[in-house]
Amino acid sequence: MGLGILFQGSNFERLLGGLGVTAEIAFVSVFFACILGVLLGIVMTSRNKIIRFWCRFYLEVVRIIPLLVLLFLVYFGFAKWFNAHLDGVLVCIVVFVFWGAAEMGDLVRGALTSIEKHQVEAAYALGLSKMQTFIYILLPQSLKRVTPGAINLFTRMVKTSSLAMLIGVLEVIKVGQQIIETSLFTDPSAALWIYGVIFVLYFVICYPLSLFSKYLESRWEN
């Protein structure tokens, strides 16, 4: 009864295993999203109108369509159109990278354009080439400014990866559901405790991350 259900059999290990899947999705996605996002952010500062239009378009598509819809589009759409099954975790990572790259790109673009002009001018005056200015002056400073936002994006990914269960990924909530269903007759109040515990687990992971990003933000403000 009560919280005891958590320690019956290997329930707790299974929940942690589910959390591992959640973490895997978030880590892999944020890794690729950061790389692609930096590239995209650089492209977005381009003065070419056509390039800027398509970047804008991509960003708007990602922002307007709910993520769950994107997950469904890729999960069911891919199966239907190419007659092949994609693993739910893979679908999640693909969609999250697609989403994260756009968000990250916008962050990097904002950071790049926020670097003061005199930085670039001083670099030119010192005789650095355009490429050198970019690599040694612009990029390091803007990456620093982007870090809090990137951490926020990561916590959002951890939270959003809960949606993976809706396309059949065996992550922490799905595992919780299985535990609840197997103990339906022995412990009818399991739902309250298991979902409560998962709620706390998410909080324990995300809260330190958001504290950390807030700390970095306030420390680097000036």
Place this chain on the structure above:
Amino acid sequence: MNWQYIWNAVPRFIDATLLTLNLSLWSIILSMIIGVFCAVVLVYKIRGLQGFVKAYIELSRNTPLLIQVFFLYFGLSKIGIKLDGFTCGIIGLAFLGGSYMAEAFRAGLEAVSKGQIESALSLGLTSRQAFRYVIFPQAFAISTPAIGANCLFLMKETSVISAIAVAELMFLAKDIIGMDYKTNEALFLLVVFYLIILLPVSVYIRYLERRLRRAKYGA
């Protein structure tokens, strides 16, 4: 693509869209009320409530909506609090949106300059009147774009409520895929109907942002 099927499914999608809008509307109203309350508590440092509000904001910001509604829908029913899916959805969305709205209103309230409140008080307004007629309208205007973005966010998040069997757009699409194997048609209609409700909101937010930026020139 089976156009006949799509045509026949449109009325069901319209019903589902109305439900999505209904969910959005209620959750936006409730989360704005929560947001204003929390922002006032935080900005004016009302003792006793401050800790509670801070805890609420951190809890709501650092947990996914899905587990919040699962806890409400499946968890609470075990201790006798039985709510239907629609109510759970609204409570969950308001719980989530409230903290985002609080952040938006807080930024607005803090952006109103001190001179405004001082001159309002020196004109003989009570502090309540000053808040109601001077501070709040300005703060609201300043935070409008952020509020709009939160509204869009909440409307998108209603898709998660499909997980507790509320027959909104996402649920209907899932239903059609499962029942009739009309994957293409369901996904097509799903995206089209989401765009119909979300695109105007997004365009309107852009318009508000631009208007606010223009209004700031005078200041």
